[in-house]
Structures are given as C-alpha cells and as structure tokens.
Amino acid sequence: MEQSLAAAMEKGMLSCLSDGEVAVVIERPRNPDHGDYACGVSLKLAGKAKMAPMKIAQEILQHSEVLSGVAGAEIAPPGYINFRLQKPVLQKVLHEIHTQGADFGRGTLGGGKPAMVEYVSANPTGDLHIGHGRNAVFGSCLANLLDFAGYDVSEEFYVNDAGAQVRQLGECAFAIYKKLHGIECGYPSEGYPEESIKHFVQKVIEQNGDQFLSLNDSAGAIALADLTKAVIQQSQAELLEKIGVKFDRWFSESILHKDGKVDAALDLLRNSSLAYESEGALWLKAKELGDERDRVLVKSDGTKTYLAADAAYHLDKYERGFELMINIWGADHHGQVPGLKAAVQALGKDSSKLELILTQIVNLSRNGQIVRMSKRMGTVVLLEELIEEVGRDAVRYYLAESSPQNPINFDLEIAKKSSKENPAFYIQYAHARCCAILRRALEPSINTETKSEEPAPVSASEWQEWFESYKASPQAFVEAFEEDAEVFAHQKKLIMQLALLPEEIEEAAIARQPGRLARYAYEVANDLQKFYEVCRVITDDKNVTRARLGLILATRQVLANALSIIGVTAVERM
C-alpha cells in the first residue's frame, strides 16, 4: 500500500516539477484526523521549487492517478497530502496475514546474503554475568531479526581459550584442586577469586577424581586448565540455552593458533607494508588506518597479542564469505574497535562489512537500591541468578527492549509483576487472550444457572471450513466490521497496526535495533485490548463470528511472530 502510494506521489511529483532528488516518504499519522497515510514531500520540495508547500501538494495531487483502495486524498496545512483507505484494504491485510502465517513479516532486505553475528564471546574463566546476558539476548534477537529480514544468518561465540588467561585459570584450578583434597598450598596472588571457580573444579573432581594430585604445579595447572575450561564452557552453553540462545559454532581461539592461521595472518601483515618491527616487537601501523596510535601484534618475547589472534579470526570470517559481520561487544572494549578495523584493512579486506555494536552497562535495582556491577566490588550479579529470580521471558524482554547504546535499568520487582506495569507480561497476556477467545469458541461451556452443558459456539467442522476461508479470500472478513463508528475505529487501528509488521522488521533490521519489535508487540497488545473492550468476538451471528475470529487469529499470529524475534515465549494460557 505504502509503496504504491509512494510511487503515485513520485509520478505526480515528477510530472509537474521534474525533481527526482527528494525521496518520497509515506508516513502514518498519529492523529486520525490526518488520515491513514500521509505524504509530506511538498514540505521538502518547497525550498527547491520556491513554491508554497500547499500549492505543490495541489499540483502533485492533480498529476497523480487515483489508486484503488484509496477512498480519498486531501491537502492539509502546512502542505501534507493525507489519504483515507477503503475497508477492503483492511480485509486484504487480514487475508495476507493468514496466508503467510509464521512467515508474515519476512522480507527480502538481506537478499539471502550470508551474515554473521558474533556475540557473548566471554572468556572461559568463570560464570556469565548480567552484562553477558545483555549481549547474549541482544545478539540473538539481532540474529533472529536479520534472519526475518532475509539474511542467511550464522551465530558464533568466539572462545578466548588460548594464552595467559587459560594458563592462569589452570594455576588457580590446580590450587583449588589440591585444597579440596586437603592439601595445603598457596593461591596465585593475581588469580581469579576462588569462589568464582571452585564449583567448576568440584565438577572436574567428580569427573576425574584425584588422579592429578601426583603432578607437579606446572603439569597440574596444564591438566586442570583444559578440564576446567571445558566444564565452564559447558555450563555457559547450558545457561545460554535456558534463555533461548544457541550458537551455530563455538569458535576456538586455540585452534586458530594450532592451525597456523594466526601465523598466516601475521605473515600477510608483515608483507603488507602496514606492519613494522620496532623494539623487538611487530607493530601494526594502526595510526595510519584511523587508530589513535600503532598497536603491537607480536610482543618482544615472541608471544602474539589478542589483536593478532582477532585479526586472524576476522580474516577467517571474510574467507568464509560473510558479507555482513556484526560483533556485539561491551562498551568497555570500544577502545579496541579502531585496532580491529585497522587490522582488517591491513589484511586487504573491506572493513565496512564489519560492524561493531557496543552495549552499555546493565544496572540492577532491588529494593530501591541500585546495585552496580563490578568484579572488583564483588557485587557481580550472575545471569543464572537473574533467570532464576524473574524467569526467562522477563530476562529476554528487558534485555531486548532497550537500545544497546543506552544503559539498562533492570528493576527486578517490576520484572516479576503480573500486570500492565510489566510489558513482557502484558504482551504475553494479549497473546493468551487471543488463545482464550478461540478456546471459548470451540469448547462446550457449562451454564452456571442450569448446570447443563452448552454446545460449543463453533463446531470443529465449521471451524475447519472457516480456517480455510481465511486463507481463501479477503471476503471472509467483510462481516468483521461493525457499523458502529467507535468499534470500527478500534478494529481499523488494530488492523493497521498488524499491517505494519513487515515494515517494522525492515526498519529495525536496517537500524540494527531488534528492540523496536518489543515495543511494536506492546502496541499490538494495547490495540487488541482496546478492541476487546468494545467488541464481542463470539456472537449469535455466525458470519460475524467467523470474520472476527479471523481478526483475533491474525492478531495472535502477528504477536507470535514479533515475540519469536525477541525470543519471548508466546504462551497460550495464563
């Protein structure tokens, strides 16, 4: 609809002004007095054409053809062209939703291009906290969104399982291992807090017993490093699955080293004239490529930096053919962005295919007190605790809803509430309400006065026919529309909202903001509630009931599709 309106406007514009430089935008006015769709292109043209916007609007309208489905177009100050739609357009929307079902909203923006979202990528040295949770939810929502928008999406977790961190993990783990077996020993002074990894070492003992006790410290640390790392990774994966986050691949940094891919990338850089030796180290000329200063790739002791491995990892991504790569990082890593971009460029790759999205902190409030998360302060809130306290759906909703560049204030008390105050609940309630109406239509009921069983308003065979009719033709919905102006206004608002899903998905995908779908779902839920208040679905008139049930089912479908992107369960009953 919007596209055909835009085309008509453009044609009208070109025929009278011959100016194709201004993009025609069709908007949806908030105020119902301004019609169903509006076009403000005259305002944009006023400056160039040196004409009054009102006059331009008139010219455009005169030169554009009348579209089917449009009941009328009028000009309103300061120069908008407002359109009113005919009822059949609404019927068509419902028909379309029913024919496309779970695919309603899917778009072709991505054109099937391979895209990769890399996120979480937490070190295998401890439990995931709420910050990882934010990245996990955001990343998985973005992946779902890009998939809906037509990309061929892969999701990857980069495991930093090489180098100093894992060595240190091994040292700490072996010390705890000995302690748990009653052997007195020292603990690495700069190590991870004992409490943060003790439960993992216990698991290692459950699986392997005391067989490593005879090893010396360095051999023990090596043995424990691998085992503990595996246990931690396993626990991270299980926890992430609890909130619906599943990766196509856990990409191991150590395998990158083992396969010689880091050395290969370093060789490329060495030969690229964008790297140089100085003070016994190998440097990347990052400053020439937009960074604040140059960066070390190989330290003077011969070991490779994190950046060297990351460069190799990203080279590998490019070689796998991804045309869009999005990394989700915590904002505390933003200083590394220019370095990685520089490395990618130095490797001869198009760095515009690599996007970095930085997520801000999550603040938790509990009993009115803001709990700041900080490893040093020892007030880290674990993702597991959060999921346990408020539930998977609330966690997903609250971490999905916000834009990444804004900090999140996660109120535990609100997230647990069963009321409109809690949007996660409210949306699910709307979906459940749709399901409830359908159940009511198909199930026999008990009359409270006579205690006798009354037959279901709609029989199973009838329902089968109706369900087919929704997909067969827009005609099935003709009777949905009440003559009553107030009821019709609510129906229309709801249907116009449902029709927005495809556009909402495309815009959210372009902006890389899956959170918009959360807000959109809330709007749909709100419009459903308002419609529900003024209009009965199940009536004595079969044709009316059939048409309105179709509207309810379409609403349920749209809610379910939007919820599937943000990964919140579409519950049938509450």
Next chain:
RNA sequence: GCGCCCGUAGCUCAGUGGAUAGAGCAUCCGCCUUCUAAGCGGGUGGUCGCUGGUUCGAGUCCAGCCGGGCGCGCCA
C-alpha cells in the same frame, strides 16, 4: 588531557529534519450480570542539560560548554 556513549514528564523510556514532543508507571476521577478487570477510558504533569549556529522548519544536524558513564598497556 584525549576518545566513545548518554542527558526528553516525579520515575523508566520511545521519538527516521516536519502537523499540537509521545507511551507505561506513579498520582487523581470514572468503568465488571456477557469471550481472561492480570483489563479499559479520562485528568494532572515538559525552559527536550545550557548557549550559539545551519534551515522555510531543530528533541533530531553542527560548534562550544555543563553533568553522568566507560575507555585510553608489548593485558585479555
């Protein structure tokens, strides 16, 4: 000091250079014999951090301030 992010109602936040800046919560007033009142309607509440600039038009773009967060290693 330099770099990045943020500043919109009492609170939590939306807001693609365009119509009277919007929601929810809180607060106040209404609405249950009918499919879920776990809900719906209405009222109160704004110098869009400040000052300039660009523009026919700025919450939105630019510059400078103020306030908050984060980062500035041959750590990862």
